[in-house]
Amino acid sequence: MSEINLVTAINLALARAMSEDQNVVVLGEDVGIDGGVFRATDGLVKRFGEDRVRDTPISEATIAGLSIGLALEGFKPVAEIQFSGFAYPCIDQIANHGARFRTRTRGRLSCPMVLRTPWAGGVKALEHHSEANETMFTNVPGLRVVIPSSPKKAYGLLLAAIRDPDPVIFFEPTRLYRAAVEEVADNGVAAPLDTCFVVRQGKDLTLVAWGAMIPQALQTADALAAKGVSAEVIDVATLRPLDEDTILDSVRRTGRCVIVQEAGRTGGFAGEIAARVAEKAFSSLLAPVERVTGYDVVLPLPRLEEKFLPNTERIGAAAQRAMAYA
């Protein structure tokens, strides 16, 4: 057992999956000798060889399409898309093909594959390197959308994603890659998919978030506690299929719900969660559901990035409004 950061946890999970299943192959741009631009695949080519850790030509669409072909023949490809802003060309392959082979062939063919991509902002990266574009994928039936929020979750959820018989897109918050360390046992134990996690218990208010917004929500909960407000924090982790029960159970207890997402507001996944709370926990609500989100603007370049991203102040203000309402 040792304390590791999130990107090392990804690396450990990949190595674990590759050593336990010959069908797991890693591919993508610069994943070989370079170890990936964030070093998530560091050392894998040395350990598992170039056949299983494959540098590809630069084409995100074909990395996805090629992975579909591999998966159809029984491999379990884990493809890296270098940045989430470059994942858009994959949508055609995922939505039109990968996520629907099982349905189209009534189970004859399926695509057990994972697309991993560094995701979302907060590291002052170049343009197109910081997009929180998960909603582009949460709209695709047959696909799983998974976002870890800590080294431990990254390890367990990635193992689960690789072992899952259906396609998964796995968004890794770049901001958390090296932000914190925690003890992670490299024991091959997967974390459950399709499950929301209560990461802090509370009774006055429910904060719902995912990815890099989890540390923000937890910090806000600390600040609220100092003011006598007890906030529960839920890490959504798998956005689709959504475990609404965990969220609804919490809101039914607390009566207040603040949802935090890094992406711009309109059409964001916070809206889906808000709708479910409104539909199914309406009578428990003591205050309107609040969303704390990015704005409906093009993601600003690094100098204004911080102004765009939800932070503890904005989350705290929303929580206070909910508390003040009733």
Next chain:
Amino acid sequence: MIETKPTTAAQKETARFTIEYSQYLDKAGKLVAALPAGYDAQTVAALYKAILRTRVFDEKALALQRTGRIGTYASSLGMEAIFVGAASALAPDDVLVPSFREHGSFLVRGARPSEILLYWGGDERGNSYAKAARDLPYSVPVGSHSAHATGIALAFKLRKQPRASLAIFGDGATSKGDVYESMNFAGVWKLPVVFVINNNGWAISVPLQKQTAAETLAQKGIGVGIHCEQVDGNDVIAVQSACKAALDRARNGEGPSVIEAITYRLTDHTTSDDASRYRSDDEVKAHWEAEPARRLESYLTSIGKWTKEDQEHLLAQLKAEMDAETDVYLKTPAQDPVTMFDYTYAKLPVELARQKEQFLK
């Protein structure tokens, strides 16, 4: 081309290319080259039968469409030699990766006409062929399936299996980045995959000269460093022998190939299209002269291996088969609508289970 004067004496030509074109039977059914090794009257007759079977299937499907018993349908009329030739070149455990009008390919691979009709009749179960269980189903998006063929070929290479995949797509698909990328990946890794271009001259209403400035589509293989050639796509012998050779090279570790098969779409793009809006009857009529079935009948007749009686007998047999298969199709019990929930994921997620319950109420 802009002529530029050499600025240094070191300028030299580093590459040049030729595209080979092959044909065995001309449009009149005359042998213009010796049959390739392994071909005789019997093998040619078998190919002819498969082409006629495809055509009779097509006629049946069109009739069913007109009478509202299947949905929009993409006919293969005129292009049957490509679909039959390419699919019949495959070994049983190779994988076919088709576009959306390769009915002849599926028939050759063992799919039942009733299964194919079920798909075009709007029922997903039509994509789960009892035979041809590893072949991919029809792919409606243009060209993107080429990447699947490349991925499948990588799987074969990684497992060191002597197998190959074969993708078929149209001339229009060669304008898509997907196709270039798939060929490029296959070239870099020398993958066992064959890309067959069904160049039928038209991408719905857009003719080939508006699709590319390249002299041939085959030469797109040159750009990615892989073997490429052209064949008469209405000559099933040329198509099949080129595909067989390409598949053999693929299985022997010699890498991928591009085969541009030149043909003509003798019919509308689909039953929802009206080709008279963009091309003349005269053009279509001229291309009927070169269609793939008649030349085989002429050839086989000329060498005394086919008679009018054989022709009538075969047509009657095929019509009876398609009638019977239509019956099977029409009598297939409807899907239980609730099954639409059951194949989205391997295991029904909780939220989908709830939608299913709601649906059942």
